[in-house]
Amino acid sequence: LKEAFKNENLQFVFMCGKNHSFAQKMAAKYRRYPHFKFLGWLSEEEVMVWMAKADFALAFSLAQMAVEAGLCRLPIFILRLIEGQEDGFREVIENRGVGMFLPGDPQSQVALLKILHCHTDELFAANLRRWQKELLSAPNQLKTAIART
Secondary structure, eight states, X not given: OTTTTTTSSOOEEEEOTTOHHHHHHHHHHTTTOTTEEEEOOOOHHHHHHHHHHOSXXXXXXXXXXXXXXXXXXXXXXXXXXXXXXXXXXXXXXXXXXXXXXXXXXXXXXXXXHHHHGGGHHHHHHHHHHHHHHHHHHHHHHHHHHHHHO
């Protein structure tokens, strides 16, 4: 990422969660690259603020991120997942047309991302609007389904 996007006007923000030592280690390693930012644990509100500013998300884990990104109408490019555990979430993202898996080795994935990141609106915008609406209406649908049982 650092080489492929060094001349682009993009900032990559890595949400490292509770792995504070990893966030600190990576921040130190990439301190000379102003377009890389590493964050530790964030509240739900802080996550939403960062996602609302983003153009796209890169995912290694999808469960909660799929919902957060969907609420912000943020397309997801999937790099690697925990096999078996995350496959279902990948199918949800791809079947709804709100993101895509980038195949191949890391260099191939970055090359594909470099091509696709400029086209997220035409690739995903309409589907992201539907996905956001579906997510926002889900609590009411669940209440209705529970009331019927």
